[in-house]
Amino acid sequence: MTVSDHMLQEAVDKLKSSGVRITPQRHAVLEFLLNAETHPTADDIYKALEGKFPNMSVATVYNNLRVFREIGLVRELTYGDSSSRFDCNTSKHYHIICESCGKIVDFHYPSLDEVESLAEQITGFDVSHHRMEVYGVCHECKKDKKQIV
Amino acid sequence: MTVSDHMLQEAVDKLKSSGVRITPQRHAVLEFLLNAETHPTADDIYKALEGKFPNMSVATVYNNLRVFREIGLVRELTYGDSSSRFDCNTSKHYHIICESCGKIVDFHYPSLDEVESLAEQITGFDVSHHRMEVYGVCHECKKDKKQIV
DNA sequence: ACACTAATTATAAGAATTACAAAGTAATAA
DNA sequence: TTATTACTTTGTAATTCTTATAATTAGTGT
Numbered sequence: 623m624t625v626s627d628h629m630l631q632e633a634v635d636k637l638k639s640s641g642v643r644i645t646p647q648r649h650a651v652l653e654f655l656l657n658a659e660t661h662p663t664a665d666d667i668y669k670a671l672e673g674k675f676p677n678m679s680v681a682t683v684y685n686n687l688r689v690f691r692e693i694g695l696v697r698e699l700t701y702g703d704s705s706s707r708f709d710c711n712t713s714k715h716y717h718i719i720c721e722s723c724g725k726i727v728d729f730h731y732p733s734l735d736e737v738e739s740l741a742e743q744i745t746g747f748d749v750s751h752h753r754m755e756v757y758g759v760c761h762e763c764k765k766d767k768k769q770i771v
Numbered sequence: 772m773t774v775s776d777h778m779l780q781e782a783v784d785k786l787k788s789s790g791v792r793i794t795p796q797r798h799a800v801l802e803f804l805l806n807a808e809t810h811p812t813a814d815d816i817y818k819a820l821e822g823k824f825p826n827m828s829v830a831t832v833y834n835n836l837r838v839f840r841e842i843g844l845v846r847e848l849t850y851g852d853s854s855s856r857f858d859c860n861t862s863k864h865y866h867i868i869c870e871s872c873g874k875i876v877d878f879h880y881p882s883l884d885e886v887e888s889l890a891e892q893i894t895g896f897d898v899s900h901h902r903m904e905v906y907g908v909c910h911e912c913k914k915d916k917k918q919i920v
Numbered sequence: 921a922c923a924c925t926a927a928t929t930a931t932a933a934g935a936a937t938t939a940c941a942a943a944g945t946a947a948t949a950a
Numbered sequence: 951t952t953a954t955t956a957c958t959t960t961g962t963a964a965t966t967c968t969t970a971t972a973a974t975t976a977g978t979g980t
Contacts, residue, residue, distance in 0.1 A: 643946060643957065664936080679960045684937065686958095700849045704968080705936060718890050721899065729893050731886055737865075738905055744878050745867050747907035754903035756887055758896035792926060792977050813967080828929045833968065835927095853937080854967060 629656050633695055633710075640693050647671075647678055651686045655696060655710040661717075661726050663705040701726075701755070718756040722763035729756075778805050782844055789842050796820075796827055800835045804845060810856040810866075810875050850875075850904070867905040871912035878905075 633652055634644055642648075650671050655662070662670070668683045687708055690696040699707045701719060707726070715728045734752060742749045782801055783793060791797075799820050804811070811819070817832045836857055839845040848856040850868060856875070864877045883901060891898045 641957095645945080645958065647959070677960075679962095680936095681938080681961080682959055698851060700851055702847065702849060716886075716890075718894050718896055718898075720896065727894055727896075729890050731889060734883070734886075734903075737880055737883075737903070740880060741865075741867050741878050741905045742907070745876050745907075746910040747867055747869065747876075747905070748913060749867075749905055749907035750870065752903060752905040754883070754886070754901060756890045756896070756898055756901040758891070758894075758898035761895045764897060790926095794927060794977070796928070826929070828931090829967095830930080830969080831928055837969095 636693060636695060637689075642689055642693070647675055647682050648686050648689075650674060651683060652690065652695070652710075655690075655708060658710065661699060661707040661709045663707055665705065667708075699753070716754050716756065718758060720760040720763055721757050722759050725760055727760070785842060785844060786838075791838060791842070796824055796831050797835050797838075799823060800832060801839065801844070804839075804857060804859040807859065810848060810858045812854040812856055814854065816857075848902075865903050865905065867907060869909035869912055870906050871908050871915075874909055876909070 630653055633656065634649070637644060637648075637652075651667055654667055654670055660666075664680070664683050664687060667687075668678070668680050671678060671683075687696065687698070690708075690710075691698055695710065697709045699709055699717075701707065703724065711728070714733045715730050718727050718729055719725070720727075734754065738749045738752055741747065741752075779802055782805065783798070786793060786797075786801075800816055803816055803819055809815075813829065813832050813836060816836075817827070817829050820827060820832075836845065836847070839857075840847055844859065846858045848858055848866070850856065852873060860877070863882050864879050867876050867878055868874070869876075883903065887898045887901055890896065890901075
């Protein structure tokens, strides 16, 4: 709450300065994303806000996520599963994903700037960013497997 | 053609030893993937083989891609765009993606084994692999942008 | 060639996302 | 304040990608 309050204000300011109106629904989606420990799907967000906004449409969630993405407030992540996930934490970090239960955990590692600059040299692209995920089996799923065997 | 002939034979052998039948459609999908310079979508493959197999179903393409993936012959790549892409080149390499035109280019870089082992230590996962993509704007799109301005 | 089983086909179903038009609401100016 | 304008939300339909199903077809080993 406390950490996010500052970030929330910053995000709201960024929206305002981009000429985006702050509606209650928009604010709620943004707040939810900032406080989210996980990396929710659009449907996760929709379900989470159902209580506060019984009449909110799924389209609103998608609309706002698109606005946030275009401004650079959130990043859209696509993994193997069918739906996109949205991540508000713009501070550099990476993800490790459990191949068994789908859980996504953050982990920190020095940013791979060297890779970016080399890629730039080799390919002639103007590099903007990169993404990386590590895949494996989490502790809980390891235990479960052992119990089955 | 020449390079792929050997790889095609290897792939076919791998399928056979896994108890998978070699049908003309399956062979064609495999051959197309091995010769593909790009990273085609299922629909790309379907359209490319329409001439040879006018009666082939899209389901066949998906079925075969799933079989290939399960055996480890191809890797499924999910980027921001809606459909999955399939990559036959199992040799370790990374991708750089143009944010303007969507082009995907391979580039080689020493595998980031250090990241994997560190992630394993930090998170307690059993790590199996990782993925990384660099994003930017390709040479052609840079030129186009300049022309517009 | 036969029998067994897997693969293909065509189509329907499912899920995620987007498009659209109507109604609502915030910001701005008169 | 009121009117106007442009942006948002809402509800629903449409679209797209992918998977499921059932009937038919076709590989493969003997």
